[in-house]
Amino acid sequence: MSKYSIFSLARNAMSFHQNWEKVWRSPEPKKQYDVIIVGGGGHGLATAYYLAKEHGIKNIAVLEKGWIGGGNTGRNTTIVRSNYLWDESAHLYEKAMKLWEGLSQDLNYNVMFSQRGVYNLGHNLQDMRDIERRVNANRLNGIDGYVVGPEEIKRAIPALNVDAGCRYPVLGASFQPRAGVARHDAVAWGFARGADQHGVDIIQNCEVTAIRQENGEVTGVETSKGTILAKKVGVVVAGHCSVLADMAGFRMPIESHPLQALVSEPIKPVLDTVVMSNAVHGYVSQSDKGDLVIGAGIDSYTGYGQRGSFSGIEHTVAAIIEMFPIFSRVRMNRQWGGIVDTTPDACPIIGNTPVKGLYFNCGWGTGGFKATPGSGWVFAHNIATGAPHELNAAFGLDRFTSGFLIDEHGAAGVAH
Amino acid sequence: MSDLFHQQSPIVQIKLTEPKANQPLIREIPFQGFLNLRGRPNNPDFMTAVKKVLGCSLPIEANTVVVSGDYKIYWLGPDEWLVITPTEQQRKVQSELISALGVIFSSVVDNSSGVTIINITGDNAANLIARDCPLDLHSTVFKAGQCAQTRLAKSGAMIAPLLDGSGFELIIRRSFADYLLLWMQDALIEFEA
Amino acid sequence: MSQSFRIAQGGRIDRDNQLKFSFNGKTYTGQAGDTLASALLANGIHMVGRSWKYHRPRGILSAGAEEPNAIFQLEKGEKTIPNARATQVELYDDLDASSVNCWPSLDFDLLSINSKVSRMLPAGFYYKTFMWPKSMWMKYEHIIRKASGLGKSPEVNDSDRYEHSHRHCDVLIAGGGVAGLTAALAAGRAGARVILVDEQSEFGGMALSSYDKIDGQPVSDWIQAAVAELQELPEVMLLPRSTAYGYHDYNFLTINQRLTDHLALNNRKGGREKLWHIRAHQVVLATGAMERPLVHSNNDRPGIMLASAVSTYVNRYAVKPGERAVIFTNNDSAYQTALDLNAAGAQVVAVVDARSQSSSELANMVRSAGIEVMNSCAVVDTSGGKRLQSVQVMSLSSDGQSVSGQRRTLSCDLLAVSGGWSPVVHLSSQSGAKAVWNEEAAMFIPGEPVQQQASVGSANGTLELKLSLIEAANAGNAAAKACGFDSNMKAPQSDAVISDPIMPLWLVPSDKEKGREPKAFIDLQNDVGSADIELAAREGFHSVEHVKRYTAMGFGTDQGKTGNINGMGILAKTLNQTIAETGTTTYRPNYTPVTFGSMAGQNLGSRLFDPARKTAMHGWHEENGAEFEDVGQWKRPWYYPKAGETIHDAVNRECLATRNSVGILDASTLGKIEIKGKDSAQFLEMMYTNNWMKLPVGMARYGFMLGEDGMVMDDGVTIRLAEDHFYMHTTSGGAAGVLSSMERWLQTEWPEMEVFLTSVTDHWATAAVVGPNSRKVVSAICEGIDFSAEAFPFMASRVGKIGELECRINRISFSGELAYEVNLPANYGRFMWEKLMEAGAKYDITPYGTETMHVLRAEKGYVIVGQDTDGSITVDDLGMSWAVSKTKVDFLGKRSLTRPDTARTDRKQLVGLLTEEPDSVLPEGAQLVNDPGAATPVPMVGHVSSSYYSACCGHSIAMALVKDGRRRMGETVYAPLADGRVLKATITQPLFYDKEGAKSNV
């Protein structure tokens, strides 16, 4: 299998690019695999990759109902950071961050991971308390982070309006320098290529329609391409996890909601970091292509339609202009939506299920892109060994029974 | 001197100006009495007791208004009404209602300082409201005698067409009144030319 | 006029009104009625920009919304507009335009070097390289970023206004060409509420560029009459310069109207744009069709234009886009362009037609005009630098798969191409109808509607005028009927035209070896060529969605309006599948880009971004120098600095004054709910963790409200006004949520309970009068109440009079002081406040804000929900399990408390902290550790939730949530801070002042 490099590029240019190999093969499914991964998003592909690479399991299929990376992986605002509050999540996301830092080289695929830093703005006193608390926790957990004041923010982000006269003035921010963005599609393709090179079969247009089980143990799946057997099935279908759980006969503590995003027309670089605000509610970065990539809010209702309501877009755009008044005359090019799987504590569910051999990895909601390599890495461990890795042990389904939730919603609204 | 003198409207910090060009006229009708009345309309005792005091039956058709003498009664919900009385009569009406209702399951709450009335009249009255209100305000759809609670900008309002067709009456909450008036004043700019 | 390519007669421009404009620093003239594009062409300017990746010279391709190339920066400073499409910019006096994405100049662009190394830059090349050394990526990326992007963001704030409006209508018609006008007439005449929108300045669409006839009149006369009639209909609203850019669920459409951009800068008044939010019963889509270019080698040179655009420039704008033209087509419509050019005095060298024959009336007219028609031929290559110089033609096989024979060179400065038509199915697709491939017509047409909607005219693939009009009249009638109007207008008449069928041709074959042919472009804006599509397919990107993302086809500001269908055709061929199987990418809003400003509207700034809720005393606070804190949407006084005071000075002063004499706080923002009905106490038993049945009338009790997950959600004091009547206080931020949650329980779970809830938050103004002298102050202005400690004890509520006004006084305290909350209807709020200030003057009554309130309550260990709790804290964690009934069978959240994790006894618990240095204040949010020297990750045992300097105690105080904290009294914890300091603190009870509670007990 040929390696990508400037030299291979030059070599292929000589032959007019007629000889590039397929990035992945798209074979017909076999009758049986050791492990089936349902869902060809970033997390599913990463799981397959690490299963093959770290655990030596080679007979793996990834089944994707559409085209790989076409779910939330292909429609997110690509923010990668690890500055989470609670130890459990901080360690999991930081594992992912470490993997991100070598991912392009590991995959031999440039996922354009751009460590341009992320600012989380604080607009009221409670925001600032929460920021202090989180950054302090991050530092003690070995995660880079600073609390910065309005002047420093203004220096770093000249376009940001830090006027004290704003409705919600910027009082400060947390800043994680190692955080940033990555090219989302490349993450899917890079993992697909890596997995494929390890022999994983990536099968698209193959929708899982039923989960076969005998005596409480999984035996395979029914798909739009027929029955495929396996003793281990890992389900990584994000917004559709309740649908798959229903096939397996249990319910999830999950609601699927539309989450929208939008991009501006491409403009020359004006914003070279990532800015997020909870209180004003919007987040923005600028892609390498030049468009402003803007995340909108989640729609309150359940929705599998990959689209949300215009009011959400309108509120978000107002928030962006409130923060960046100079973007007012820039135009919005396109908007879209994804289906996010939200949990009661805004943390993922990774681990075993009531059915033996059936594993779920879901509940990443509005923020799982950043976890992609880490999520795949721990899930691969979980599937290979049948038991959670210590990094995902706290993220099991059992926490909803025991009450051991890891509430990452951040502090509740200030009330006094 | 009566203490009534000491009342301040929720929009005390706003200066309303004379309309220019095509601007509608925005005026406050301050210091009316507002009673929030609740009870079960399928309880005839409740309906009778209320009628005795107000002189009319409560509107049970959704989103309608009934006028009875000095009182105006708005439907707020299937078991909830807003009774508007002239200035400083709310306490009297409230105690009359409470004693007429006795042990009947009901509640009569004075909310007179909690809301105020803003009338918007003249050309573009509907257009001003429609700047950020999802309700269909067209005269063939929203007629005198009807009312609707709805979203107005980032707050809410009870809106009713004025009986004389000159515009709309808005009932808005005190703590949002300042914001809504700022919003209206800004909205007026569109009709300045 | 120096517009040397202006045709002497005709067109819809105003010849008497000449306008100046500048392009890349040079001044030119045009006429009113021109677009920037037509004015440039009138001046003979074809090359207007450089392509995105290879920086190849590019010219104007189209005359409308589909334009991929002519993207300009307009104006400078606060009026600047990035990425304006010259084809849709109406010319105005002194317009200033410049090309984007070229440096140092359009003519000499350094990055055109990319074109030379273009072989190294195939689709997706960046995924394969720039990976070594790892540390270099951020530098590479910097360069990539600089090279991409088109126009520049404004650097100063926008001074324009953006209006919003909401409208409902019976029939919304998008597109005001002859089809849209006809539908509007049908529905409008019947009396329906009609809104007709068109993105152009004039209604009429394509017909404005043609000499067709309707009802026997020239089409322009018919349009004029139709518009005039529609303007007279009272229920019809015409919106020109208005783009329907989003078709959302339930016939909700968003429309962007441009109000002033067409005017000279100094003539602009009022809002710049208006966003219409329209909810329609019925929608008629008459958005027309767009012509497709043909994809052949070097098909991107300035001087290569869509044939229909050429006709538009000639007929509508009286501009000759070339002197010697070649037409290249696979269908009949471009023959009209040949005639139009011919009539305008340009030389038409030849019509190159891919089809083996063309014998329609139109084609024959072209032949009769002496123009050579070359059937079974194709343009295979072109030459020219900054302007087209010639094209090369070869014979094309009848299946369109190969070329043969001699290359014949035709010298020309204009190539007008037509690859067929693509109905503008964007809005229909957005509405949920999946576009359907029509093999015969070689176009995607609107699919079965899923909303109350119909497509008509060329938008529906009906290219013929006569049929368009019938279809439009029918749709207008049907839409009106569906809204209850009697409507049966007859369609306007027009003559049928017979044309020969199209021959689909997605990629003109090259005579060069595969891979070695010059670039043939599909997406001109993103420099995506046919080779990129083929490469993507070869590398395994088979889904059209993958191809889009791998090559960037259709990602631009034009969203692939001219390129996508050709791209899909080429992909289909490469993968050996049908176009129907290949499918389209997803159509999404926006149809064309829309300013963020218009979406934000006026909802910006300190006044309008979000409501600022104000209490009745707000004016007083402002007049007395208060600084405000945002609490939810409320503005609360934070502290009242006197001249020269810092926040700490002010808070220390306010605290001391309150503890030593009397302070006053505006507490009006607390949520207030009246609870009435015989089951009220029973209801409170469920809502709160403690007991309510036996609370005596006239007395108050503090309660915690939990979520069903057992975590603290809200707290507050509730008073029993009568056996069946309570008055609840909630937190300021929690009020709305608490009310709707209680309503929900009542309405959905316990509808049999006789309880009514009424919010009175806004009705009451509340002043908390706090401190040893509070009794004196309150009793001085309030009559009818016995204020003695025995008659009016702590947690009692009384009604009295202030003047003639009935007031309610509650003896409750959030500070540990003797304190009274005085309530009057808010219309008297300021009156009450001033009376209290007056009465308190002799005790030096001191107004204080939320900061002092925080300090005072922390000195007493009282918690603030949302600050000392975070959604993961139980009442027991707060050390207040006395507030949780052990005897009640149930209350919300109760069952959660016995879950294994929730019932643990070593959870994080609220404790006090005293720093080693009495003056050093722990930062709120500091994390606590047992061993600051531990290796990373350092185990954390808790965090500081509240922390202040307490002037009353003379040292700092803090509250913290610490693991197993209640068992660790007296132990030491450390707070390692960001600046390297490590503060040492001792765990204490969270109670620092007046530990016996003597002060409130007086």
Added chain:
Amino acid sequence: MLLIECPWCGERDESEFSYAGEAHIARPLETEKLSDEEWANYLFLRKNIKGLHREQWNHAAGCRRYFNVERNTVSYKISGSYKIGEQGPVGDDT
């Protein structure tokens, strides 16, 4: 933007309403008697249906009533609204 029919006020814009989650989740009566699992089911587990979904809405900016809606969560088409305690419509699952 959804157009939601309030059983009292009629069709109104989505922005007047707030969503209140899956409908027909009755609060268990004797919570003490439930196992931790049963309680967790009530508390957290949801059908989260892809297709016809019964859900609660509150006409927050209008009459403040809670009511039920049957809506397809893919097409977002509402097949009907009904009051709490009433029998809902049986929509076509398209």
